[in-house]
Amino acid sequence: MKDSCSSISRLLEKYFDRETTVDERNLVQDHLRQCAACQAQLKSMEELRATLRSPVDEAVKEETFAWVWQKIEREIQTREKPSWQESIRAWFGLSFPFRRRVWIPAVAAALLIVAIGSPLLFKETPSQTELSIVEYVQSDTNNVMVFESEKENVAIIWLFEATEGEPST
Amino acid sequence: MALRGNRRRTLYVMGKRANFVIVAFVLVLALLFVSTALGQVQTRLRIIEASNVGKSIDPALRDVHDQLGSLFNFTSYRLLRDESVSLSPNRPSQINAHQGVSLEITLTKQQKKKAEYQIRILRQGSEILDTKVRLSPGQTVLIGGPKHGQGSIILAISARF
Numbered sequence: 001m002k003d004s005c006s007s008i009s010r011l012l013e014k015y016f017d018r019e020t021t022v023d024e025r026n027l028v029q030d031h032l033r034q035c036a037a038c039q040a041q042l043k044s045m046e047e048l049r050a051t052l053r054s055p056v057d058e059a060v061k062e063e064t065f066a067w068v069w070q071k072i073e074r075e076i077q078t079r080e081k082p083s084w085q086e087s088i089r090a091w092f093g094l095s096f097p098f099r100r101r102v103w104i105p106a107v108a109a110a111l112l113i114v115a116i117g118s119p120l121l122f123k124e125t126p127s128q129t130e131l132s133i134v135e136y137v138q139s140d141t142n143n144v145m146v147f148e149s150e151k152e153n154v155a156i157i158w159l160f161e162a163t164e165g166e167p168s169t
Numbered sequence: 170m171a172l173r174g175n176r177r178r179t180l181y182v183m184g185k186r187a188n189f190v191i192v193a194f195v196l197v198l199a200l201l202f203v204s205t206a207l208g209q210v211q212t213r214l215r216i217i218e219a220s221n222v223g224k225s226i227d228p229a230l231r232d233v234h235d236q237l238g239s240l241f242n243f244t245s246y247r248l249l250r251d252e253s254v255s256l257s258p259n260r261p262s263q264i265n266a267h268q269g270v271s272l273e274i275t276l277t278k279q280q281k282k283k284a285e286y287q288i289r290i291l292r293q294g295s296e297i298l299d300t301k302v303r304l305s306p307g308q309t310v311l312i313g314g315p316k317h318g319q320g321s322i323i324l325a326i327s328a329r330f
Contacts, residue, residue: 102187102188102191105188105191105192106191106192106195108192109191109192109195109196109199110195112195112196112199113195113198113199116199117199120280120281132303133302133303133304133308133310134300134301134302134310135285135300135301135302135303136300136301137298137299137300138298138299138300139297139298139299140296141295141297142297142298142314144298144314147240149236153305153307153308153309154236154308154309154310154311155302155308155309155310155311156236156237156240156310156311156312156313157298157300157310157311157312157313157314158240158241158312158313158314159290159297159298159312159313159314159315160314161297161314161315161316161321
């Protein structure tokens with residue numbers, strides 16, 4: 001029995017801290033049902049923990065930890081303002097252009113340029129009408145002649161205006 | 170450990186700033202590109218008097234004489250005015266050509282190497298001609314006919330990109 005107590009005693013602390021395996025727990029619980037000495041040892045452990053815990057719990061309840069948060073916030077603010085040496089190092093650091101975070105907006109901006117520029121860069125194949133210089137001519141008062149010379153890159157629009165006293169031709 | 174964390178945070182902040190600078194730079198380039206593409210077009214306008222009075226051809230009008238020679242037999246070409254107008258899209262510009270004849274020219278569209286114009290010729294404020302033309306670099310449109318003395322007025326219009 002004594003041998004059993006000594007072997008259980010080693011497990012008793014683990015059992016108390018809930019660190020035992022299922023088999024170990026069953027073993028300890030079986031032993032505790034039969035052994036008053038070990039029951040007393042376990043009880044004394046529980047009392048000791050209760051004695052230690054109660055003042056700590058009370059102190060924690062009273063404490064708001066405001067000063068801890070203030071200190072953390074101050075530390076964050078300090079870290080967010082890098083020194084000029086660190087800024088320069090970061091600017092010239094080779095690592096940053098290769099980071100994915102840089103490329104995502106760069107690629108987005110490039111796509112934006114393509115979206116804006118592509119209608120201007122890639123013209124549709126011009127039709128015969130689009131190749132001509134004169135699209136339309138209209139005159140309600142006079143006759144008009146249109147002559148286009150593709151070779152000379154010139155278009156002539158001639159308005160036949162009548163001289164005074166003569167009807168327009 | 171704290172120093173490493175601090176450096177990482179610094180790099181992160183600087184990385185964010187670098188992202189902003191890159192995006193801003195690219196956007197500025199895009200805006201420049203678009204504004205250049207959709208900007209103003211320099212338009213050359215020559216006002217010419219063609220007649221059969223005399224036989225003088227202004228040396229600056231050789232091209233016009235060569236282009237019109239096969240169609241009309243004017244013997245004299247006189248340059249009355251040569252000016253460049255900077256046209257913005259959809260903003261009509263009115264120019265007095267000569268003695269009661271004026272033209273209203275509007276840049277209606279501009280592509281990479283093509284400008285589209287609407288041109289209205291007015292005599293004493295009344296429209297006598299309305300036309301729409303597309304000009305590429307090197308192309309010219311000659312609008313002629315309005316009487317002027319014993320000859321006619323010719324407007325030579327070309328675009329400069």
